[in-house]
Amino acid sequence: MRWLRDMWTKEGPGIAKDAAKKHGLALFAEIIRREWWEIVKLNLLFILASLPIVTIPAALAAMASVSVALVEDRNIYLGRDFWAAFRKYLWRATMAGFILSTAIALGVYATVTYASLATGALVFAVPLAISAAATVFICVFACHDLVLMVMRDLPLVQRVRLAALASLARPLPAIGAIGFVAALWLVHILLYPVSVFMPATLNFSLGMFAVTFGVHRAAVESLSRVTSMRTSRGGGAAAQNT
Amino acid sequence: MASISLKGLNKTYGPLTVVHDIDLEIADKEFIILVGPSGCGKSTTLRMIAGLDEISGGELRIGGDLVNDVPSKDRDIAMVFQNYALYPHMTVYKNMAFGLELRRAPRDLIDAQVTAAADILDISHLLNRKPKALSGGQRQRVALGRAMVRNPAVFLLDEPLSNLDAKLRGTMRTEIAKLHKRLSATFVYVTHDQVEAMTMADRIVVMKDGRIQQVDTPQQLYDRPVNIFVAGFIGAPPINLLPATIARRGEQFVAIFDGQELPLPSHYDKARIAAYEGREVVLGIRPENLHELPPADIPQQHLAPIAAIADLAEPMGSEVHLNVTAGGRNLIARLSPRFRARIGSEVRLIADTSQVQLFDKDTERSIHH
Numbered sequence: 001m002r003w004l005r006d007m008w009t010k011e012g013p014g015i016a017k018d019a020a021k022k023h024g025l026a027l028f029a030e031i032i033r034r035e036w037w038e039i040v041k042l043n044l045l046f047i048l049a050s051l052p053i054v055t056i057p058a059a060l061a062a063m064a065s066v067s068v069a070l071v072e073d074r075n076i077y078l079g080r081d082f083w084a085a086f087r088k089y090l091w092r093a094t095m096a097g098f099i100l101s102t103a104i105a106l107g108v109y110a111t112v113t114y115a116s117l118a119t120g121a122l123v124f125a126v127p128l129a130i131s132a133a134a135t136v137f138i139c140v141f142a143c144h145d146l147v148l149m150v151m152r153d154l155p156l157v158q159r160v161r162l163a164a165l166a167s168l169a170r171p172l173p174a175i176g177a178i179g180f181v182a183a184l185w186l187v188h189i190l191l192y193p194v195s196v197f198m199p200a201t202l203n204f205s206l207g208m209f210a211v212t213f214g215v216h217r218a219a220v221e222s223l224s225r226v227t228s229m230r231t232s233r234g235g236g237a238a239a240q241n242t
Numbered sequence: 243m244a245s246i247s248l249k250g251l252n253k254t255y256g257p258l259t260v261v262h263d264i265d266l267e268i269a270d271k272e273f274i275i276l277v278g279p280s281g282c283g284k285s286t287t288l289r290m291i292a293g294l295d296e297i298s299g300g301e302l303r304i305g306g307d308l309v310n311d312v313p314s315k316d317r318d319i320a321m322v323f324q325n326y327a328l329y330p331h332m333t334v335y336k337n338m339a340f341g342l343e344l345r346r347a348p349r350d351l352i353d354a355q356v357t358a359a360a361d362i363l364d365i366s367h368l369l370n371r372k373p374k375a376l377s378g379g380q381r382q383r384v385a386l387g388r389a390m391v392r393n394p395a396v397f398l399l400d401e402p403l404s405n406l407d408a409k410l411r412g413t414m415r416t417e418i419a420k421l422h423k424r425l426s427a428t429f430v431y432v433t434h435d436q437v438e439a440m441t442m443a444d445r446i447v448v449m450k451d452g453r454i455q456q457v458d459t460p461q462q463l464y465d466r467p468v469n470i471f472v473a474g475f476i477g478a479p480p481i482n483l484l485p486a487t488i489a490r491r492g493e494q495f496v497a498i499f500d501g502q503e504l505p506l507p508s509h510y511d512k513a514r515i516a517a518y519e520g521r522e523v524v525l526g527i528r529p530e531n532l533h534e535l536p537p538a539d540i541p542q543q544h545l546a547p548i549a550a551i552a553d554l555a556e557p558m559g560s561e562v563h564l565n566v567t568a569g570g571r572n573l574i575a576r577l578s579p580r581f582r583a584r585i586g587s588e589v590r591l592i593a594d595t596s597q598v599q600l601f602d603k604d605t606e607r608s609i610h611h
Contacts, residue, residue, distance in 0.1 A: 008330040014377030017367050034371075073370050075335035
C-alpha cells in the first residue's frame with residue numbers, strides 16, 4: 001500500500017518562482033493536464049444547469065466565468081463560483097444568448113440558402129461569401145462578448161463595441177478555438193459509440209475552456225484600453241481642476 | 243496576550259507516565275524551543291498545549307485562561323506538523339484557507355489573509371497548485387502559511403524542518419526566525435536538533451524522560467549546564483567528559499585527570515568545590531577549549547597541558563576535529579585547519595580551564611552552578 005500513500009505524500013519536484021512561463025498551446029496543454037478533473041466537474045455542472053434548456057446561455061456564462069479563472073490561474077471554488085456566476089449572469093446571458101443565437105441561425109440559414117443558389121447561378125457567390133464571413137464574424141463576436149461579459153461588468157454598448165474591436169483585432173485565436181470545439185464534436189461522432197461519454201464528461205467544458213483561452217488575450221487587451229482611457233480621462237480632469 | 247503557563251502538567255497512558263509534572267512559564271511573543279532526544283516527551287507536551295492529547299493532570303493556561311478542557315479549535319493556536327499534513331486534493335490556496343472556511347469567515351477576508359501570508363512566505367506563484375507538485379520546502383511554507391492565515395496567538399511547531407535536507411533546513415531556520423519577529427506571536431517549537439534550538443530560540447527547554455532538565459537562554463545552556471545530560475546534549479562536537487579527582491593546592495583547587503593537574507578557575511565557589519576534595523568528579527571541557535598552542539588572550543594560570551594520542555583528524559574546512567585518546571578516554575578538540583597531527587603519535591594539547599564544567603559523579607548535577 002506504500003505506493004498508494006506515496007501517490008499522495010511523495011514530494012514533487014517543486015515549482016521555481018522564476019521558471020520560464022509557458023505560452024500558447026504548451027500553456028493550454030499544461031492547464032488541461034493540471035485542471036482536468038475540474039474540467040470534468042465543470043462539464044457535469046453545465047449539463048445540470050442546462051437541463052431547463054432556457055438556462056443554457058446562463059450556464060455557458062457561468063462556465064466561461066470559471067474558465068477565465070482557470071486561464072488566469074486564479075483559485076476557484078468550483079460549485080460555489082459556478083452557481084454564483086449562473087445567478088449573476090442569468091438575465092444578461094439569456095438576452096445575449098437569444099440575440100446572438102438568432103443572429104447565428106440567420107447567418108447559417110443565409111449561407112446555406114446562398115450556397116444552394118450559387119450552384120445554379122455564380123452571381124450568388126458574392127452574397128454567399130458575405131453571409132459566410134458575417135456568420136463567422138458573429139460567432140467570433142459571440143465568443144468575445146461572452147468572455148468580456150464575465151471578465152468585467154461593462155455597459156452593454158461598451159461591451160458590444162469592445163467585443164467587436166477584439167473580434168477584428170484578433171480573430172484567428174477565436175476561430176482556432178471554434179475549430180477545436182468542432183473537432184471535439186467530430187471526434188465524438190466519428191468514434192461513437194466508444195466516445196459516448198465525451199459530451200457528459202468534457203465536450204462542453206473543454207470547448208468553453210478552449211474558447212476562453214483563445215479569446216482571453218484579446219479581451220484583456222480591450223479591457224486594458226478601457227482602463228487606460230479612463231485613467232487618462234481622470235488625469236485630464238484632475239489637471240483641469242488644478 | 244498569549245502567555246502560556248504549564249503547572250504540574252503530566253501525561254499518563256495507563257500505568258506509564260510520559261510527562262512528569264512539568265512547570266513552565268512561556269512569555270507572550272517568546273520563541274521557546276523544547277529540545278531533547280526521541281521519547282523525552284517534548285511532542286506530547288506540545289500536543290497537550292495544542293489540545294490534541296488529553297491532559298492527565300496539572301494546569302494549562304493560555305493567556306491566563308485555564309484551557310485544560312477547552313477544545314483545540316477554541317484555543318487560538320495553530321499547529322505546524324513535521325509531515326506538513328496538507329490536504330492532497332486541495333490546492334495551496336484551499337489548504338491555507340481551510341481553517342478560515344470552517345470558521346465561515348467572509349470570502350474577502352479569506353482572500354486577503356491567504357494573499358498576505360503567501361506574499362510573506364513567497365509562495366504566491368504556488369497558490370493554485372496541488373501539494374503533489376511541491377518540494378518539501380515549499381510544502382513546509384504552505385503548512386506555515388496555513389497556520390499564519392488564522393492569525394493565532396500561539397504557533398505550535400512540531401519538528402517542522404525534520405523532513406528537509408540540510409541546506410533547506412538552514413534556509414527555513416532563518417525564515418522561521420524572521421517570521422517570529424514579523425508576526426510578534428508566541429512560538430512553541432519542538433525539535434531534536436540542537437542547532438535549530440540554539441539558533442532560533444529565545445529560551446530552550448531541555449527535556450529527558452518526560453522531565454524538564456533546564457530552561458534557559460541558548461548561551462546560558464551552553465555555558466552553564468545544570469547537569470551532565472544538558473552539557474552533553476548541547477554542543478557539537480559534544481563536550482568532553484573526563485573522570486577527575488579534586489585536590490587542593492594552597493588556596494586553589496585542581497582537578498587531576500590522568501596524572502595531569504588542571505587548575506580550576508578562581509571564581510568558582512570554593513566552598514562547594516571543597517566538599518569534593520579527594521573525591522572523583524566529572525570534568526567537562528568543550529572541544530573549543532582544547533588548543534594546539536597556548537592562546538594569547540587567556541591568562542597562563544588557566545592553561546594546562548594534556549598529553550594525548552591522535553586517533554583521527556576530521557577536516558571541516560574552517561576547523562579540524564581532532565579525536566585523541568588521553569587517560570583511556572576519547573576526547574575531541576576543535577583546532578585550526580592548519581594544524582597537522584600525525585595519527586598514532588603523541589600530541590600535546592593545551593586545555594583552557596577557565597571554562598571547564600564540574601559535575602557530581604553520582605547525581606550528575608553541576609557542582610559550581
